[in-house]
Amino acid sequence: MRSVRLNFSKTGRAIYISHLDVNRMxxxxxxxxxxxxxxxxxxxxxxxxxxxxxxxxxxESDCEYMDIRIEGDMTDEEIKTRLNETLPEGIKxxxxxxxxxxxxxxxxxxxxxxxxxxxxxxxxxxxxxxxxLMNGAELMAEKPGKKGHRKIxxxxxxxxxxFDKKLTCTGNIVNLQCSLAAGNTQNLNPTLLxxxxxxxxxxxxxxxxxxxxxxxxxxxxxxx
Amino acid sequence: xxxxxxxxxxxxxxxPGRYVGGELNSVVKNKDDVAVRYAFCFPDTYxxxxxxxxxxxxxxxxxxxDDAWCERVFAPDNDMxxxxxxxxxxxWALESGDxxxxxxxxxxxxxxxxxxxxxxxxxDLAGVPLYSKDRTSLAPIVVAGGPCACNAEPMADFIDxxxxxxxxxxxxxLISLVKKHKEFGSSKIDFLRDAAxxxxxxxxxxxxxxxKADGTIASVTAKENAPEKVEKAIVSDMDKAVxxxxxxxxxxxxxxxRVTAExxxxxxxxxxxxxxxxxxxxxxxxxxxxxEEQCKKLCETSGYDEISLCSLSTSDYTGLQPLxxxxxxWTTKEKINIALPSLRVDNFSDELMEKLAVVRRxxxxxxxxxxxxxxxxxxxxxxxxxxxxxxxxxxxxxxxTAVKLYFMIGLPTETLDDVAGIxxxxxxxxxxxxxxxxxxxxxxxQVSISASSFVPKxxxxxxxxxxxxxxxxxxxxxxxxxxxxxxxxxxxTHTTQTSFMEGVLARGDRRLSxxxxxxxxxxxxxxxxxxxxxxxxxxxxxxxxxxxPSFYANRRRDYDEILPWDHLDYGVSKSFLINENKKAHESVxxxxxxxxxxGCSSNKLNGGKCDALSKA
Numbered sequence: 001m002r003s004v005r006l007n008f009s010k011t012g013r014a015i016y017i018s019h020l021d022v023n024r025m026x027x028x029x030x031x032x033x034x035x036x037x038x039x040x041x042x043x044x045x046x047x048x049x050x051x052x053x054x055x056x057x058x059x060e061s062d063c064e065y066m067d068i069r070i071e072g073d074m075t076d077e078e079i080k081t082r083l084n085e086t087l088p089e090g091i092k093x094x095x096x097x098x099x100x101x102x103x104x105x106x107x108x109x110x111x112x113x114x115x116x117x118x119x120x121x122x123x124x125x126x127x128x129x130x131x132x133l134m135n136g137a138e139l140m141a142e143k144p145g146k147k148g149h150r151k152i153x154x155x156x157x158x159x160x161x162x163f164d165k166k167l168t169c170t171g172n173i174v175n176l177q178c179s180l181a182a183g184n185t186q187n188l189n190p191t192l193l194x195x196x197x198x199x200x201x202x203x204x205x206x207x208x209x210x211x212x213x214x215x216x217x218x219x220x221x222x223x224x
Numbered sequence: 225x226x227x228x229x230x231x232x233x234x235x236x237x238x239x240p241g242r243y244v245g246g247e248l249n250s251v252v253k254n255k256d257d258v259a260v261r262y263a264f265c266f267p268d269t270y271x272x273x274x275x276x277x278x279x280x281x282x283x284x285x286x287x288x289x290d291d292a293w294c295e296r297v298f299a300p301d302n303d304m305x306x307x308x309x310x311x312x313x314x315x316w317a318l319e320s321g322d323x324x325x326x327x328x329x330x331x332x333x334x335x336x337x338x339x340x341x342x343x344x345x346x347x348d349l350a351g352v353p354l355y356s357k358d359r360t361s362l363a364p365i366v367v368a369g370g371p372c373a374c375n376a377e378p379m380a381d382f383i384d385x386x387x388x389x390x391x392x393x394x395x396x397x398l399i400s401l402v403k404k405h406k407e408f409g410s411s412k413i414d415f416l417r418d419a420a421x422x423x424x425x426x427x428x429x430x431x432x433x434x435x436k437a438d439g440t441i442a443s444v445t446a447k448e449n450a451p452e453k454v455e456k457a458i459v460s461d462m463d464k465a466v467x468x469x470x471x472x473x474x475x476x477x478x479x480x481x482r483v484t485a486e487x488x489x490x491x492x493x494x495x496x497x498x499x500x501x502x503x504x505x506x507x508x509x510x511x512x513x514x515x516e517e518q519c520k521k522l523c524e525t526s527g528y529d530e531i532s533l534c535s536l537s538t539s540d541y542t543g544l545q546p547l548x549x550x551x552x553x554w555t556t557k558e559k560i561n562i563a564l565p566s567l568r569v570d571n572f573s574d575e576l577m578e579k580l581a582v583v584r585r586x587x588x589x590x591x592x593x594x595x596x597x598x599x600x601x602x603x604x605x606x607x608x609x610x611x612x613x614x615x616x617x618x619x620x621x622x623x624x625t626a627v628k629l630y631f632m633i634g635l636p637t638e639t640l641d642d643v644a645g646i647x648x649x650x651x652x653x654x655x656x657x658x659x660x661x662x663x664x665x666x667x668x669x670q671v672s673i674s675a676s677s678f679v680p681k682x683x684x685x686x687x688x689x690x691x692x693x694x695x696x697x698x699x700x701x702x703x704x705x706x707x708x709x710x711x712x713x714x715x716x717t718h719t720t721q722t723s724f725m726e727g728v729l730a731r732g733d734r735r736l737s738x739x740x741x742x743x744x745x746x747x748x749x750x751x752x753x754x755x756x757x758x759x760x761x762x763x764x765x766x767x768x769x770x771x772x773p774s775f776y777a778n779r780r781r782d783y784d785e786i787l788p789w790d791h792l793d794y795g796v797s798k799s800f801l802i803n804e805n806k807k808a809h810e811s812v813x814x815x816x817x818x819x820x821x822x823g824c825s826s827n828k829l830n831g832g833k834c835d836a837l838s839k840a
Contacts, residue, residue, distance in 0.1 A: 013226070013246030016234060017475045021241060025475055028527030031558075045559055058235045086527070088248040088475060207232060 001038045001071050004079065005099040005224070010061045014090025019054040025088065026066060033082035038069035052103045052223070053182060053215060056189055061212040063109075065223070067099055100224045107218040108163055109182035111190045115174040116207040127169040129201035130176070134165055141196040158196060161188035182215065226321040233307040241476035242270035243304060245296070245318030249470040249525065251283070252319050253293040259403045260292040263317050263324040263364075265332045267342035268752070270298040274472070275480035277534065278333055278370065282391050284468040292399045295319040295327075296472075299342045299750070300349070308349060315350040325351045328363045328402050331395075332383075334372035337729035338722065338751035340379055343368070344744040347382070354741065356384050356429060362405060362412050367398065373426075374456075374503055375682040375789040378729050380428035381737035384416065387424055388792060389456030390489075392465050394424040413448075420450040424457030426792060433734060433788075439775055441733065441786040455793040458829050462489060462510040467518050470525040482530035482563070483522040485515050487547070491536040492817035492836045493568075494824075495593070496604045496808050497635060499681035500536055502796045505826035506834035507817065512543035516551055523560060531555065532563040539567050539576065540818075542839045548576070565589075570611040588619050591630035594638075595645025601811045602637045604804070609649065616653050620663050626670040627653065633700045634678040634692035634723075636808060643700045646675060647707035647715075654712045672714045675704055677723035681730050682789045683796060685804035688781040691727040693774070694720040721759040725751065727777035733788035736776075739765045795826030 010022070017025065026049055030037055037047035052065035070079070076096045083093050117123040133139050138157050145154040164179035180188040190210050198204050215223035226234075226244060234240040255261065264282060266273030273279060279296070286294035295317035300308060308315070314323040324330055330352065332343050344354055347366070353359050359366065368376060369387035376386045387394040401422070405415040419425045430450035434442040446452050459465040467486075474481060490507035491500065519531050531551075535541060548562070555562055564576075567590065592612055594600045600607055616627055631646045650671050657669035677697050680686045692700070697720040705715060729736065743758075743765035750756040766773050781787065783802050790798075800823060807814060814822050817836035827834040 013244040014475070016240040016244045018239075018241065021476045024477065025473075028473060031527035031529065032524065039559065057240065086248070088473070089246040207228070 001069050003099055004068050004070055004076065005097060006066045006068065006080070006083070006093050007095045007224070008064045008066065008087075008091060008093045010055065010059075010064055010091060012090035014088065015058055015060050018057050019051070022064075022091075023049065023051065025091070029083055029086055030068065032086040033079075035068070035079055035082065036070055036072035036074055038071045050103075053106055053109070055212060056191065056210075059191075059210040059212060062094070063212055063215050063223070065103075065215070097224070101217050101221070104184060105217040105219070106183040106215050106223055107181070108179050108216040109212055110179045110214040110216065111177070112211045112213055113176040113178065113190050113194065114209040115176065115194060115205045116209075117172045117174070117203070118206050120172045122203050123169050123172045123174050126197070126201055126203045126205075127167055127174050129203070130174070130197045131167055133197055133200060134159070134162060134167075139196060139200075141192060143192070158188060158193055161186060162193070179216065226316075227313075229311055229313050230316065230321060233304070233311055233313065236307055237304045238301065239476060242298065243300065243318070245321070247475050248473040250296075250319055250472045251287045251293070253287075255293065255320065255322070258291055258293040259406065260329065260399050261327040262286050262292060262294045262329040262331060262399065263297050263327045264294050265297040265324075265330060265343075265346055266299070267332055267334075267339040267346060268299050268750070269301055270474075270476075271478045273298045274474045274478040276333070276335065277484045277486065278391060280468050280471055280484075281466065282331075282395050283472070285392055285395050285466045286399060288466065289396075289399060291403060293319075295322075295324075297324055297346070299346055302750075302756075305345075305349065315346060323350070325364065328365065328406065329398070330364045330366045331387075332366070332368040333370040334368050334376065334379070335370050336752055337372055337378075337726050338757075340372075340729060340740050341744045341748045341751055343379065344382065344741060345749045348744075354382055356382060359384070360412060362402075362410060362415055365402065365412070365415070369394065371500065371503055372730075374499075374792060374794055375731065376426070376428070377734045377788040378732040378736035378740060380734040383428065384412075385419055386426040386428065387457075388426055388454060388794070389424045390459045390465075392459050393457040394422075397422055398425075417448055420448065423455055426454040428734065431791060435735075441788060444786065444791045446791070453791055453793045455829070456795065458506075458795075459489070459508065460830055460833075462486075462508045463514045469518075469521050471522055471528075473526050473528075480532070481528070482532055483519060483526060483528045484532045484534050485519050485522070486510065487515050487533050487535045487538065487541045487543075488835070489535070490826075490835075492540055493537055493606065494604055494804070494814055494816060494822055495606075496602075496685040496804055497593070497632065497678060497680075498536075499684050502683050502801075502824070502826075503794055504536065505795055505824060506830050507836040507839075508830070509542060509835045509839055512547035512550065515543075515547055519551065520554070523558070529559060530561045530563060532565060534565065537568055538564045540816075542835075545575070568607065570607050588624050588626075589628040589630065590615060592649065593630065593632055594635060594642060595631065595647070595649050596642045598811050599635060599638055599642045599645070601813050602808045603635055604808070604813050606813055606816060609652070612649065613652070613656055616656055617660065620657050620660050620669070623664050625657075625664050625667045626672070628672045628674065629653070631673060631675045632678040633675050633704065633717075634697050636678075636680075636686055636689045637811070638692075638700075640700065640703050643703050644707040646673065646704055647709075647713070650708065650713045651710065654710060669712055670714070671712060672716070674716050675701070676718045677720060679723055679727045679730055682787070683794050683801070685801045685808055687731070687787065687801065688783065688785075688805060690780045691724070691777045693778050694724050697723065719754060719757075722752070722754065722757055724773070724777055725757075725759070725762055728773045729776075731788070732776050735771060739769050739771055742769060795824070795829045797825040800824045 039045040048069040050067045080096045143156045161181035166177045168175045367385045368383045373386045430448045432445045436442045488509040490504045680689045746761040
C-alpha cells in the first residue's frame with residue numbers, strides 16, 4: 001500500500017460542485033478507472049480518499065489535492081491517464097506524485113480575483129478604496145466562529161490575514177492578485193475580502209471570478 | 225455554454241450543481257447536426273428527477289439517434305425561480321444551456337398527480353403558452369407520458385399529445401413523426417392528425433366530452449378521424465428494448481444514486497388497490513443474462529457501488545435465483561451491494577436473505593398493506609399473517625433488528641377493527657422478536673409502521689370506490705395511534721389533505737384544467753412537498769370555479785357510468801375490473817397469474833403472450 005497525491009483543477013461547470021460532492025464524485029471515478037485501491041477495513045469498506053483544503057462553491061482552482069492509497073504496482077502515469085479518461089467536464093488531474101507536505105502545514109493560498117463592475121468609474125473608485133483599506137492597519141469583518149461548541153459571529157481584522165496583494169484596474173475590471181491566510185487555524189476567503197471592501201466603499205460588483213492558483217506551506221514552499 | 229446571465233444567478237442560489245449539467249455521461253451534441261431537439265422535463269427537483277429510471281431510458285432512446293438530441297430539464301427550486309423571474313432568464317435545458325421554448329418537443333413525465341401544477345409552472349418559466357390551443361405552430365409540441373397519462377384528463381387542455389404505455393415505443397416514433405412533418409412544413413393540426421393514427425398517441429383535443437346534468441359524463445366523441453379508443457403502446461420483448469449502457473452520474477447527491485436494472489414489467493399479483501399492477505400488464509420478463517450484462521456495463525461506466533434490481537415485485541422474477549448467484553460472483557469481489565426493493569413476505573427465502581447480507585446490509589421493508597386477513601383478502605394481497613411471521617423470523621434470526629412495514633388505511637370495506645389490526649400485527653412482530661432464542665443480542669427491536677392513505681386510481685378494481693373523507697381518514701389515523709401500546713413500534717402517516725387532492729386529480733375529468741390553472745396562479749406548486757403544499761389555495765380555486773372536489777374523490781360511481789378514462793385502453797378489460805370489484809366486496813381472493821390466469825385480457829396487446837404463463 002502506498003499513498004499517492006493527485007493535483008487537479010476545477011473549472012467551468014465543475015465549479016458548482018461542492019466539496020462534499022467532489023469527494024463522492026472521486027470515489028466513483030476511482031472505481032470507474034479501476035484503480036487498485038486500498039480499502040478501509042470494517043463493516044462498510046470504502047476506498048481511502050482525502051482532500052487537502054476545501055474550495056468554496058463557485059471558485060475555480062488549479063491547486064486541488066487528493067490523496068489516495070493504492071495497492072499493487074500501477075504506475076503514477078497510468079493512474080493519471082485512467083482517471084482523466086473518466087472524470088466529468090471541468091475536473092482534470094494535472095500532476096501526480098508521492099505526498100511531500102502534510103495538509104496541516106498549509107498556511108496560505110494564492111488567488112487571482114477578477115471583479116467586474118458596471119462602469120469604469122466604479123472600478124477605479126473601488127480600486128482606490130481597496131488600496132487604501134488593504135494598506136491600513138485595520139479592516140474588520142464578521143466571520144462565523146466557535147466558542148466552545150457554540151456557533152457565534154466574531155470580529156476579525158482581515159489585514160492580519162492578507163500576506164500579499166497586487167491591485168490593477170483596466171476599464172471596468174479590477175484584478176486582485178493576493179496571498180491570503182489558508183488552512184485549519186486561520187483562513188480568509190477572497191470573496192469575504194472583496195465584499196468587505198465593497199461594503200466600505202458602497203460600490204458593488206456585477207460579476208466576481210475567483211481562481212485559486214497555489215497553496216503555500218508555513219515554510220513558504222509550494223504545497224505538493 | 226451557460227450564458228453570463230445564468231452564471232450570475234447560479235451563485236445566488238442553493239445547490240447550483242442542480243442547474244448546470246456537465247455530469248459524466250450526459251450527452252452533448254451540436255445543435256446544427258440534429259433535426260429534432262427534445263426537452264425532457266421532470267416536473268420536480270433535480271434530486272428527484274435524476275432518480276427516475278424512465279428518464280434514463282428515454283434519454284438513451286432519443287440520443288441513440290443521430291438526428292435528435294434529448295436534454296434534461298427539472299423544476300427549479302423556489303430560490304432559483306425567483307432569480308430567473310427577476311432577471312428574465314427563461315427555463316433552460318441542462319446540456320446546452322439553451323432556452324427550451326425554441327425546442328421542437330417539450331415532454332413531461334407525469335409520475336404523480338401532485339406534480340401537475342409544476343408542469344404549468346415550468347411551461348410558464350419557459351415562456352411557452354400554457355394552453356394547447358394557444359400554441360398554434362408546429363414547435364414546440366408539448367407531450368406527456370408516465371403513469372398519470374392513463375387519466376390525463378385534468379391536464380387535457382394543456383398537453384398536445386399524451387403518450388400511453390411504454391415510452392420506448394412512442395418516443396422513438398414521436399421523434400420520427402416530428403422530423404417528417406418539420407421537413408414537410410406541416411401545420412400543427414396536420415401533424416396531430418397524423419400522430420393520432422399511431423398506437424399510444426392520445427390527442428385530447430380530438431375528443432369532445434359532453435356532460436349530464438348530474439355532472440357525470442354523457443358521451444366522449446372522437447373527431448378528426450382519431451380512434452374511438454386509444455390503445456397503449458408496449459415493448460413486446462424486454463430483451464430487445466433499449467436500455468442505457470451509461471447512466472448520467474449526478475455530480476451532486478440525488479435520492480436514488482445507483483445502478484437500476486429493470487428485471488420485468490408488469491405484475492402477476494393483481495392487488496386490487498395497485499394501479500401499477502394493472503397499468504403495466506402484460507408481464508414481460510427480461511432474461512437474467514441480459515440483466516446481468518446490463519448491470520455489469522452500467523457499473524463499469526458509472527462507478528456506482530450499488531445495484532437495485534427493480535420491478536413491481538422483485539421476488540416474483542422467475543430468474544431471480546440464477547441471476548443473484550451469477551451476479552454475486554463479481555459484485556462481492558468488487559464490493560458492490562445488491563438491493564432488492566419490492567420483496568413479498570410469502571416468498572422471501574433464507575437463501576435470498578443470505579445473499580442480501582453479503583456486502584452491506586440494507587434495511588428490510590415488507591408491505592402487508594392491511595391489518596386483518598379479511599381486509600387483505602378484500603384487496604387481494606394474498607399474504608397471510610403466517611407469511612409475515614415466518615419472514616420476520618428469518619430476518620431476526622439473520623441479524624436484522626429493524627423492519628419496516630407498509631400499510632394503507634382507508635381501503636374499501638375497511639372498519640376500525642381492521643385499523644386496530646395494523647397495530648396488533650405490529651405488536652405480534654415485536655413479540656416474535658423476543659420469543660426467538662437466536663435473536664440478535666444487545667439490541668432492541670424497532671418496527672416502523674408506515675400507514676399511508678389509500679387513493680382509488682383509474683384502471684384498478686377500486687376505480688369506482690369512494691375515497692374515505694378526510695374526517696374518516698383522520699379518525700382512523702387516531703384510532704391506529706391509540707391502538708399502539710409500545711415504544712418499539714413507530715407509526716408514520718400521511719397528511720389527509722394531500723391524499724384528498726391526489727384523489728381528486730387521479731380520477732378527475734378535463735373540467736379540472738381550469739382549477740389547476742387557477743391554483744397555480746394562486747401560487748400552488750411542488751404540491752407533493754408537505755412544506756409547500758397549499759391546501760387552502762386549492763380549495764379557493766375549486767370554490768371560484770364552482771367545482772366540487774368531493775364529486776371526484778368521495779363519490780361512488782356506478783359500473784355503467786362513463787369514466788373520464790374509458791376511451792383509453794390499457795389492455796385490462798372493464799368486465800375483469802368489475803368482477804374483481806365484486807369479489808373485493810365479498811372478501812374473495814383471486815389467485816396470482818402464475819397459479820391461474822385471471823383473464824384480464826391484457827395479453828391481447830402482446831399477441832396473446834404473457835410471461836406470467838409462459839415462464840410459470
